[in-house]
Amino acid sequence: MLRLLAVLCATALSACGGGGGGSGTPIEPPPTITGPAWWGFGRDAQHSALGSIATQDLNRIAWSTPVDLAPQYTSGGELLIHYGSPVISTHNTVIVPVKTGTTGGFRFDARSGDSGALIWSANADYVLPEHAWVPSYNLTLIAAGRLYAPGSGGKLLLRDDVDSASGAVQTAVFYGAANYAAAPAAFDATIFINTPITADTQGNVFFGFIATGTNPAGLVSGLARVGADGTGSWVSAAAAAGDSSIAKVAANSAPALSADQHTVYVAVNMAAGGAVVQGGYLLALDSSTLTLKGRATLIDPAAGTRAWVSDDSTASPTVGPDGTVFFGVLETNLGSHNARGWLLQFDALLTTVRVPGGFGWDNTPSIIPASMVPGYSGPSSYLLAVKYNNYLGVGSGDGLNRVAVLDPNASQTDPISGRTIMREVQTILGPTFESGSSGPVKEWCINTMAVDPFTQSVLVNNEDGVLYRWDLATNSFTQHIRLTSGLGEAYTPTAIGADGAVYAISNATLFSVAK
Numbered sequence: 001m002l003r004l005l006a007v008l009c010a011t012a013l014s015a016c017g018g019g020g021g022g023s024g025t026p027i028e029p030p031p032t033i034t035g036p037a038w039w040g041f042g043r044d045a046q047h048s049a050l051g052s053i054a055t056q057d058l059n060r061i062a063w064s065t066p067v068d069l070a071p072q073y074t075s076g077g078e079l080l081i082h083y084g085s086p087v088i089s090t091h092n093t094v095i096v097p098v099k100t101g102t103t104g105g106f107r108f109d110a111r112s113g114d115s116g117a118l119i120w121s122a123n124a125d126y127v128l129p130e131h132a133w134v135p136s137y138n139l140t141l142i143a144a145g146r147l148y149a150p151g152s153g154g155k156l157l158l159r160d161d162v163d164s165a166s167g168a169v170q171t172a173v174f175y176g177a178a179n180y181a182a183a184p185a186a187f188d189a190t191i192f193i194n195t196p197i198t199a200d201t202q203g204n205v206f207f208g209f210i211a212t213g214t215n216p217a218g219l220v221s222g223l224a225r226v227g228a229d230g231t232g233s234w235v236s237a238a239a240a241a242g243d244s245s246i247a248k249v250a251a252n253s254a255p256a257l258s259a260d261q262h263t264v265y266v267a268v269n270m271a272a273g274g275a276v277v278q279g280g281y282l283l284a285l286d287s288s289t290l291t292l293k294g295r296a297t298l299i300d301p302a303a304g305t306r307a308w309v310s311d312d313s314t315a316s317p318t319v320g321p322d323g324t325v326f327f328g329v330l331e332t333n334l335g336s337h338n339a340r341g342w343l344l345q346f347d348a349l350l351t352t353v354r355v356p357g358g359f360g361w362d363n364t365p366s367i368i369p370a371s372m373v374p375g376y377s378g379p380s381s382y383l384l385a386v387k388y389n390n391y392l393g394v395g396s397g398d399g400l401n402r403v404a405v406l407d408p409n410a411s412q413t414d415p416i417s418g419r420t421i422m423r424e425v426q427t428i429l430g431p432t433f434e435s436g437s438s439g440p441v442k443e444w445c446i447n448t449m450a451v452d453p454f455t456q457s458v459l460v461n462n463e464d465g466v467l468y469r470w471d472l473a474t475n476s477f478t479q480h481i482r483l484t485s486g487l488g489e490a491y492t493p494t495a496i497g498a499d500g501a502v503y504a505i506s507n508a509t510l511f512s513v514a515k
Contacts, residue, residue, distance in 0.1 A: 032091070033091055033092040033113065033114070033498055033499050034090055034091060034498070035053055035090060035092060035497070035498030035499055035500075036051070036052035036053050036090065036496075036498055037087075037088055037089055037090045037141060037498060038085075038086070038087055038088040038495045038496060038497070038498075039087060039140060039141045039142070039199065040085060040087055040138060040139065040140035040141065040196060040197065040198065040199065040254075041084075041085045041136075041138050041140075041196045041198075041254045041316065041364075041448065041493060042085075042254070042316065042318070042364055042366070042493075043495070043496075045198050045199065045200055045201075045256060045261070046256055046257065046258075046259065046318065046319040046320075047254065047256055047317065047318045047319070048318065048319075048366065048367040048451075049364075049366035049367065049385075049448045049449055049450055049451050049494075050366070050367050050369075050451045051450055051451055051452050051453070051454075051496040053454070053496065053498070053499075053500045054452060054454035054455055054500055055450075055452045055454075055455060055457070055459060055469075055496055055500045055501075055502050056500040056501055056502065056513070056514045056515040057479060057514075057515040058467060058469055058479040058502065058513050059481070059513075059514065059515045060481070060513070060514060060515070061481065061483070061511050061512070061513055062114075062115075062116070062501060062512040062513065062514040063111075063115060063116025063511075063512045064116070064509050064510060064511045065096060065098075065109070065111065065116060065509065065510050066098065066508060066509055066510075067083050067084075067096060067097065067098055067099065067505060067508055067509060067510050068081065068083070068098070068508035069098065069099065069100050069101070070099070070100070070101055070102045071099075071507075071508040072102060072134075076488070077487055077488070078487060078488035078489060079487060079488070079489040079490065079507065079508065080132075080133045080134065080489070080490050081099075081133060081134035081489070081490055081508075082133060082134065082135055082136040082252060082314050082447070082491065082492075083097075083099075083137075083490075083492055083493075083505050083508070084097040084136045084138035084139065084196070084493075085136075085138060085139075085448075085493040085495055086495055086503050086510060087139050087140065087141045087147070087495075088113060088141075088495065088496075088497050088498055088503075089141060089145065089162050089498065090145075090498055091163045092112070092113035092114065092497055092499050093110050093111070093112070093113065093119060093162050093163045094110070094111045094112075094113045094116075094503070094512070095108055095109070095110045095111075095139055095141070095147060095162060096108065096109045096111060096510055097137045097139055097149070099134075103128070104126075104127060104128045106123075106124040106126050106137050107121060107122060107123045107124055108121070108122055108124060108139055108147070108149055109121045110162055110163075113497045113498060113499055113501060113512065114499070116512060119163070119165050120164075120165050120166075120167070122157070122159065122169045124137075124149055124151060124157055125151055125152040125157075125188075126149070126150045126151055126152055126157075126193070127152050127188065127192060128192070129192035129194050129210055129212075129251070130212075131251070131311070132272075132312055133490050134490075135194065135251050135252050135311075136196065136252055137149075137150065138150075138195075138196035138197060138254070139197070140196070140197040140198065140199045140205065141162065141199070142199045142201075142203045142205070142228075143201055143203070144160075144203055145160060145161050145162055145163070146159070146160050146162075146203065147159045147160075147162045148197050148199065148205055149197075150193040150197065151171060151193075152187075152188045153173075153180055153184060153187030153188040153191050154173070154174065154175070154187060154192070154193055154209045154219070154224065155171050155172065155173045155174075155180060155187075156171065156172045156173075156174075156197070156205070156207075156226060157169050157170075157171060158170050158171070158172055172226050172230055172232070173232065174209075174224040174225065174226050174232030174233065174234055175219060175224075175232060175234065176217070176232065179216060179217045182216065183215075183216045186216055187215055187216070187217075189212075189213070190211055190212050190213040190215045190219075191209055191210075191212075191215060191219060192209060192210050192212070193207055193208070193209050194208050194209060194210050194248065194249065194251045194252070195207050195208035195249055195250075195251065195252060195253055195254055195255065196252070196254035196316070197254075198254050198255040198256065198257065198264075200257055200261045200287070201261065202228050202261070203227075203228030204225060204226070204227050204228050204287070205225070205226050206223060206224070206225050206255040206264050206266075206287075207223070207224055207255065208221075208222070208223055208224070208237075208248065208249025208250070208251075208253070208255070208266065209221065209222065209224055209234075209249070210247075210248045210249075219234070220236045220238070221236065221237050221238075221247060221248035221249070222234050222236040222237045222238075222239070222240065222248070222249065223235055223237065223240065223249055223255065223264075223266050223285070223290060225264075225287075225290060233289075233290060234290070235285070235290040235291075237249050237268040238268075240266075240268065240283055240285060240290070240292055241268050241281045241283060241295065242292070242295070245270055246268050246269065246270060246280065246281065247269065247270050247271040248268065248269065248271075249266055249267065249268050249269075250267040250268060250269045250280060250309050250311065250313075251311035251312075252311070252312075252313060252314040252316075253266070253267045253313070253314070253315060253316045253317075254364075255316075255317070256316060256317035256318065256319050256325070257287060257319070258287075258319055258348065259321070259323065261287055262286070262287055262288075263284050263285065263286065263287055263293060263348065264284075264285050264286075264287040264290075265283065265284055265285075265317040265319065265325055265327075266282075266283050266285065267280055267281070267282050267283075267298075267309060267315075267316075267317065267327060268280050268281050268283060269281075269309035269311070270309075272310075272311050277305070277306050277307070277308050278308055278309055278310060278311070279297075279298065279306030279307065279308070279309060280298050280306075280307075280309035281295050281296060281297055281298060282295070282296045282298060282317065282327050282344075282346065282350055283295055283350075284325075284348070284349055284350050293349060294348075294349035294350035294351060295350060296344075296346050296350035296351075296353070298327070298329050298344065299344075299353075300329070300331050300332040300337075300342065301342055301344070301356045301419060302331065302336065302337060302342075302417045302419050303331065303332040303333065303336065305332045306332060307329035307330060307331065307341070307342065307344075308329060308330035308331065308332060308334065308341075309329055309330075310330050310361075310362075312362075312490075313328070313330070313361060313362040314362055314364065314447040314491060315327060315328035315329070315360065315362055315364055315447075316364045317364075318364055318365050318366075318367070318384075320367060320382060320408070321367065321381065321382055322381070322382075323347070323348040324345055324346070324347065324348070324354070324408065325345065325346045325347070325348065325350065326343055326344070326345050326357075326365050326384065326408070327343070327344050327345075327346075327360075328341055328342070328343050328344070328359075328360030328361060328362070328363040328364070328365075329341050329344060329360050329361075330360070330361050334394075335394050335395040336395060336417075337395065337416060337417055338390055338391055338394050338395040338396060338397035338416060339361060339391050339394040339395065339397070340358060340359045340360070340361055340388075340389065340390065340391070340397075340416070341359065341360035341361035341363075342356040342357065342358070342359075342360040343356055343357030343358070343359060343360040343363065343365060343384075343386060343406075343422070344356050344360065345357070345408055345422075354408070355408070355411045355420055355421060355422055356419075356421055356422065357384065357386060357406050357408075357421060357422040358388070358406075358414050358416070358422065358424075359386055359387060359388045359389065359404070361389075362387075362447055362491050363386055363387045363447065364447055365384040365385065365386045365406075366384065366385040366386075366448060366449045366450070366451050366458070367382050367383075367384065367385075367451065368382060368383040368384060368385050368405055368451060368458070368472070369381070369382055369383075369453055370382055370383055371453075372451075372453055372456045372472050372473075373405060373425060373426070373456075373472050373473075374456075374472075374473050376425060378407050378409065378423070378425070379407075379409045379410060380407050380408060380409045380410070383405050383406060383407055383408070383425055384405065384406045384407075384408060384422070385403065385404070385405055385449050385451060385458050386403070386404050386405075386406055387403060387404075387444045387446055387447075387491075388401070388402040388403055388404040388427055388444075389401040389402070389443050389444060390402070390416075392434075392440045395416075396416065398440065399439065399441065400429060400440065400441065401429070401430045401440075401441050401442070401443045401444060402427040402428060402429050402430065402444075403427065403428055403430075403444055403449075403458075403460055403470060404425075404426070404427040404428075405424070405425040405426050405427075405472065406422040406423065406424060406425060407422055407423040407425050408422055410422070411423055412424065426472070426475045428470060428475055428476070428477070429441060430442050430443070430444060430462060430464075431462075431464075431466075431468075431477060431480075432464035432466070442462055442463045442464040443462070443463045443488075444460060444461070444462055444463070445461055445462060445463045445488075445489050445490075445491050445492055445506075446460055446461050446491055446492060446493070447491035447492065447493055448493050448494070449494055450494040450495055450496050450502065452496065455469075455471075456471060456472050456473045457469045457470055457471050457472060457478070458470040458472065459494045459496070459502050459504070460494065461483075461492055461494055461504045461505070461506065462486075463486055463487065463488055463489065464486040465482055465483050465484040465487070465506050465507070466480050466481065466482050466483065466486070467480065467481050467483055467494075467502065467504045467506075467511070467513060468480045481513055483504060483506040483507075483509070483511045483513075484506040484507040484509070485507075486506070486507075487506075487507055489506075489507070492504070492505040492506070493505070497512070499514075500514075501513060501514045502514075
């Protein structure tokens with residue numbers, strides 16, 4: 001975003017130089033469609049964002065609904081908030097996280113994917129942790145049809161059978177329901193969930209939390225696990241990293257799981273502010289015991305010093321089909337790489353560092369089967385779809401903002417830094433100029449794209465207020481639809497419904513787009 005440098009410098013570095021309770025009357029019977037679910041952020045626990053159904057044409061806005069009832073715009077008309085991804089059941093119920101107040105307050109609405117009609121709604125007692133850009137409020141579905149949502153005091157809100165108009169919201173507490181019940185006010189005041197929730201196929205869920213003060217359970221900031229049987233466990237971020245300077249799990253960064261689900265990957269970082277870079281690690285933990293299996297210090301590959309793991313980013317680990325782990329960071333000295341950061345990649349135990357990608361800031365790469373790019377003859381069975389902005393006025397940034405397909409196993413020279421980076425298989429420039437008919441273009445306001453292998457295309461959202469279909473066979477935008485007039489905003493997710501409808505967020509509104 002054009003305001004990226006000023007916002008980040010203001011928040012960090014001198015180096016810059018209960019759930020329950022309805023909120024609406026159910027009016028729609030349960031849906032009858034059966035199709036592939038969209039389980040949470042990045043669709044699955046590997047954050048591949050890889051769809052399993054052909055998307056519908058981008059012909060019309062089928063329906064829309066607010067995701068923020070009181071959006072707070074900057075004086076320049078921008079919206080610096082990360083909105084959570086909708087989750088979509090196999091029967092095409094779309095559950096939408098909604099911010100209800102100016103500084104917080106949340107609920108989640110279940111709507112018919114076909115019409116947008118309300119099926120049920122529940123209030124959440126979740127309280128936001130301290131923040132600069134408003135962090136995301138994300139939900140997760142598990143295969144059994146149970147929905148998980150963050151609640152106050154580090155507890156989870158859960159509801160079974162999300163397709164049914166009737167059902168109660170229950171709670172699960174990773175440090176024990178009896179402990180919470182004995183001192184709810186103490187926990188609500190000190191314990192805050194600060195990441196999306198990630199679930200495995202067995203119904204075990206993982207999330208980060210922060211502890212801002214002493215509490216009756218002796219919790220300190222870390223990673224929590226709630227088993228499918230309700231049993232909870234946790235590990236402190238500092239202890240897991242073996243570094244007392246680590247403060248917490250990085251805000252907004254969803255844990256990821258290996259394909260065999262035996263390893264959970266989580267980013268941890270130092271506290272924001274002060275005169276040092278907000279550095280951190282990527283950790284590989286045993287998904288059952290939360291014991292350490294591997295650790296990588298997150299390094300700026302150009303500077304050779306600790307990269308910046310910003311709490312204003314939503315970058316989350318992505319696990320490739322071969323077990324390679326990808327994670328985006330900012331450069332040590334903001335602006336030295338035009339605030340593009342780097343996409344780091346590691347082997348499964350984080351012991352081998354491989355060639356980085358040329359953009360990592362607030363970016364969770366999406367998995368592209370190599371067969372989606374006709375004519376590709378490189379060494380990789382899969383490629384990566386990434387945001388590829390080049391922020392105007394930051395370092396040497398020219399505002400020629402692109403999206404890109406990268407090859408993680410091939411390399412080229414980075415024209416900005418001169419370093420070796422992942423090869424650009426193809427890139428495409430944003431289609432809307434900031435002004436006039438040449439020069440800088442509007443930015444890509446995405447944190448994860450939705451990939452449709454059936455049409456060889458990627459669904460991608462832009463700050464010009466338009467949703468685009470990026471056809472990889474022709475490297476062109478073959479379809480588009482205007483959602484809003486556009487605005488500068490923090491990055492938003494895209495998703496695919498069980499019927500192939502496409503979901504995107506623009507100006508505090510979720511849009512369902514269909515043929």
